[in-house]
Amino acid sequence: MxxxxxxxxxxxxxxxxxxxxxxxxxxxxxxxxxxxxxxxxxxxxxxxxRVLVFDDYIPQSGYLTEGEYRQREAKFLRFLDGVMFNRESTPLDTFKLAWTVNQWNTHILVCRILRCAVMSRPRLLSIHINTDTVFDLPNSIYTCTSIEEMSLWLEPERHDPHNDNFIGLRSINLPFLKKLELGNINLDDNLMRMLLSGCPLLEELVLLGCFLEMNMISFNVLKKLVLNYCCQCSTLLEISCPGVVTLIIRSKGTEGITLKNMSSLATGDFSFEVENEHLSNLRLLGGLSNVTTLNLDIDSENVMDFLLADIPNCPTLKNLKSLELGVLHMMYDYDWNLVACLLQNSTNLKDLTLHFYPIEDDYNAFRYECLEVVKLSFPGKTVKLVNELVRDREDVEGTASVEITAKIIILECEGEDQGSSSAMVPTAERT
The missing domain is CATH 1.20.1280 (Monooxygenase)
Incomplete structure (x- = not known):
């Protein structure tokens, strides 16, 4: 060259x-x-x-004028329409649509676009629509036999018990669907029955902010179930899923939950954040017999009361290796009764993490012999607590006592005297 x-x-x-x-x-x-x-x-x-992602989602706090909204939406619609009706007939792998609908008549185009997408037989379908207009999604979405993963989000939240099926669902035939994520959608027993019969291979079900008008969630093939900040209409929701390996429940308000027939459950992650005067019952411990990892976060006195009442149903947790508990309060004996119950029933526990409220002058201690790692997370001064955790002492009246000889890891510590704690912990390694 x-x-x-x-x-x-x-x-x-x-x-x-x-x-x-x-x-x-x-x-x-x-x-x-x-x-x-x-x-x-x-x-x-x-x-x-084969992968199409359209994102014109504008949060309600988007600070656009009505004219700016309309102009933006018109531009997005032209682009969306041009792509969908000028592409080749190649089958889709992924179709994702996030759209803020601002004009009352644009929902007609939404359905038209979605029908076109379904005709391309996608493997993954994701729809996130923010609109004040109530309309039904095309039923062809729920009968597309190529879909393996589906995500449906409708905003803002419409927890209206008088609205039977906001998503306009009449039948389900998704024979290859393995993962389903629903956000802000009303769910009742009839819909759950349709999911059970129409999704025979469903392995993962994620419900986010949904309104649950049902008494039971029961799937035999489901392997993962997530309930994030859902609202309940029934007084007690029974979860009976013998194949579920992972169960995640996060709630700011619930009527009641009971676990039954959870023989495959290996990972349990439960969080109850606020007081709930409507709570009628909570039966979790009986469904944890085979868990290997457990995270229990309780920021509510009445939730703790129900868990204490559930202690007689706590089985031997022979497979439990990792236990994380929070938020504990050093002044309340009932916190330690639950901790003692779980420790006494966890004969093979190796990793314990505790998250505390700010420490007050009055507190109790516990000791445990078999642990390899103990992680502590709490604001405030740490030295006094660490010393009590590892020091030999007589039982505090009304509180179980076990000896800790494990390595102690301080995840968070604030206070003037944390620098001297290493020398004051003779039986534990300070890291």
Whole structure:
């Protein structure tokens, strides 16, 4: 090659179309479509995209004027319509739509776009719509046999018990669906029955902010169940899923939950954050017989009262290796009764993490022999607590006593005397 000759070579354009479309699937769809201006070679590339992601979601606190909303939406609609009806008939792998609907008549176009997407037989379908207009999604969404993962989010929240099925569901036939995520949607027993019969391979169910008008969640093949900040209408929700391996429940208010037939449960993560005067019952411990990892976060006195009443149902936790408890209060004996119950029933426990409220002058201590690692997380001064955790002492009246000889790891510590704690802990390693 002669000196000074232009060495620039367009190697990317020489790649085959399938490889180019695969590369474009990793960038936003809007940018992928814009590659058509590069050269004639690229004009025929983007229509074969198998991953389409459209995101025009604007939070309600988006601070746009009505005119700005309309202008933005009109531009987004033109782009969305142009892409969907000018692409090739290539089957889709992924279709994601996040859209803030501001005009009352645009829901018609939403359904049109979604029908077009379903006709392309996607493997993953995600719909996140923010609208004040109540409308039904096309039923073809729930009968698309190619879908393996689905996410439906409708905002703002519409916890209206008189609205039977806000998503307009009439039937379900999703024979290959393995993961389903629903956000801010009303769910009743009838819908759960349709899910059970129409999704025979469903392994993961995630409910976020949903309104639960049901008495039972029962799946035999489900492996993971997540209930995040859902509202209950019934007085007691029974969860009976013998195949579930992971169960996550986070609640700011619940009527009652009971676990039954949870023989495969290995990981339990439970969080109850505030006082709930409507709580009628809570039976968790009986469903934990085979857990290996347990996180129990209780920031509510009445929730703790129900758990204390549930102690007689606590089985031997022979498989439990890692236990995380919070938020504990050093002044309340009932905290330690629950801790003692779990420790006494956990004969093979190796890793214990405790999260505390700020420490007061009056507190109790416990000791345990078999642990390998103890993690402590709490604000305030730590030395006094650490010394009590590892020092031999007589039982505090009304409180169980076990001896800790494990390595103690302080996750958080604030206070003037934390620097001297290392020398004051003779039986534990301070890290």
């Amino acid at each position: 002669m000196e000074g000759q232009d060495l620039a070579i367009d190697r990317i354009s020489d790649l085959p179309d399938p490889l180019l479309t695969h590369i474009l699937s990793y960038i936003p769809t809007e940018e992928a479509v814009c590659t058509c201006i590069l050269s004639k070679r690229w004009i025929k590339v983007w229509p074969s995209l």
